[in-house]
Amino acid sequence: MSKALPTELTAAQAISYYSGDEWEIFVAELVEGLSADSAYVLVKRMGGPGDLGIDIAGFKSSQGFEASWDGYQCKQYAKPLSPAAAWVEILKVIRAVVAEECVMPEAYIFMAPKGVGLSLNKLLRQPSKAKLEFSKWLQDHNPTPAMSPLERASVEKQMSETDFSIFDAMQPREIITLHSKTRYHSLRFSTPLPDRNVTVPDDIGGLTGEEARYVDQLVAVYQQRHPDDILTRETVAEHPAKGTHFRRQRRAFFRAETLRVYARESTPPGTFEDLQSDLHAGVIEVADNDHADGYARVQSVLSESGKIDLANHRLVEKTDHEDRKGICHQLVNDERLTWIDGTQ
Structure with a gap:
């Protein structure tokens, strides 16, 4: 002012x-x-x-x-x-x-x-x-x-x-x-943000075109851990070892997508994008470290996302750890993070 x-x-x-x-x-x-x-x-x-x-x-x-x-x-x-x-x-x-x-x-x-x-x-x-x-x-x-x-x-x-x-x-x-x-x-x-209604079903349903890159990156990560298994976009959710992990990541991604919509309706333009950028700045060094494999990189980055101080963002009052993990997958979708070097 x-x-x-x-x-x-x-x-x-x-x-x-x-x-x-x-x-x-x-x-x-x-x-x-x-x-x-x-x-x-x-x-x-x-x-x-x-x-x-x-x-x-x-x-x-x-x-x-x-x-x-x-x-x-x-x-x-x-x-x-x-x-x-x-x-x-x-x-x-x-x-x-x-x-x-x-x-x-x-x-x-x-x-x-x-x-x-x-x-x-x-x-x-x-x-x-x-x-x-x-x-x-x-x-x-x-x-x-x-x-x-x-x-x-x-x-x-x-x-x-x-x-x-x-x-x-x-x-x-x-x-x-x-x-x-x-x-x-x-x-x-400086008034509280309006209530955020999160409606992400446990069973999200079929994959959407908007999910292609982050899903393919996760499939590549799981395939690296389980080279003898046949893993595809269509079958990964039922994989005995990594199916549950994959379903959690999809839920996190969709929570982050609902946060994006909420921010568009409840905060000035650029608010969500600023949150994304600060979270990216907080995890990129961890992502660039050497890791045993892609799965280890995923887990390290997701864990780090919950530790970043985002208190200066208004959206943080309506954001939880699952949202932060979902934003990481959004960043993968936007080609700002990569789980396995040399993959698309």
């Missing part, structure tokens, strides 16, 4: 300290979290000079501003948002539509940590009255840059054709509630 904040703040208190830039980032996180329900194909920060009165845009198609989209206007003011402040931004959007820089959004939402004032809130609940008040304000307003008579006429025509029910605002409590459902909330406000 851009400021050193007092400790033990509530989320509502914390956002009031955000800079304008940090507030935009916060709102972008929230809008990204809404994208699954709103069908946004892209969420983009637009804030800055010439931003068309749009700080965050949620595009509903690859056509961007030429098709369906929603706009989110971020206002980090010391007081609740007033009608005059809102009219300035609405005018920017209407001017942008007139200039054919975008079509009118399907929704245009004001986002302010202090919320909107009573006057604006009432007007937003009465779209026809809001349009009337905006029209009155426009008659007396000389925007920068100034409008030519032709542009003013076009703006007034567009205003008359615009359904002002598209303009709305979120109050701070609603904003925080929606943000709490995003994968960014826990890290931003």
